[in-house]
Amino acid sequence: MQGKRIQLIYFSMGDSEAKQISMGWKKLIGLGSAAFLFLLLIVFMLLNVFTNAFHNWQVANLSKANSQLKNLLNEMEEKVQNIEQKVAFIEKSDDDLRIFVDLPEINEDIRKLGRGGQAQETYSSYSAITQNGRNEAVEIKKKLDNLSQRMDLAIDSRDEIEKEYNEDLKKLSHTPSIRPIKGGRVSAKFGRRRDPFTNELKPHEGIDITAARGTDVYATADGKVIEVNNSYTPNKSYGKYVTIDHGYGIQTKYAHLSKVLIKQGQPVSRHSIIGKVGSTGRSTGPHLHYEVIEDGEKKDPGYYIVE
Ligand SMILES: [Zn+2]
Structure with missing residues (x-):
């Protein structure tokens, strides 16, 4: 080449x-x-x-x-603040409701942290963001985590309030609160009084309400009939009577009835008709002898009539 x-x-x-x-x-x-x-x-x-x-x-x-x-983060921050206000409102009404049902108040510091207490998350997995100083997103996440815990606590508290409220309602419906007969006249109060048979001063362990023979007698609260007595001796003791157990250590007794309309063991509600006014047993005329027994002790039924 x-x-x-x-x-x-x-x-x-x-x-x-x-x-x-x-x-x-x-x-x-x-x-x-x-x-x-x-x-x-x-x-x-x-x-x-x-x-x-x-x-x-x-x-x-x-x-x-x-x-x-950045704009989106600003909007999210605003929304978080908005939710924060709503959560605070829920917490405030939760406090009020707890007082209403007599539950202990929730400590302010516990409220601030919510269910689960101090957050376990360290947010270290977002180190690249936080190092750059652009930690708005991490701050929003922290706030949302906190709000979530606070809502969880409020939900727990709500369940507790509901349980307590239902228990209160149950107790209330089982506490004697009405007159056992409509109308009538209280002819003998609770305490000491002169025995109409002997004229002696004796303790009177209930109240007497005078009313026409055959007047309806009502259970004064929800409960269960634990005693029905249909046999009696004239001029002696309670005559025909009914005892109702209301739970919570409270019982009521309705005596000198002419007729008993319920059976032993039967559940009754407040206002259930349990018998008729009469003059059976140690009685000088038609009236109802009504007793309230709390923890085995006879109490003045006047305190239990709220109407
Ligand atoms: Zn009496």
């Missing part, structure tokens, strides 16, 4: 005739290498231009996304 020349035929623009040049191999290789390097340079420059353009486009996009995210 050395020394040989190569013939190149080419057409230049606007020229109809073919031109011919000849050069040596060495020169041709040198020229080719230069052209290749030049092309490579052009490609690198173009790549650089495109890379820069892409990078700038990316930065512009990220910056736009970043500012949108």
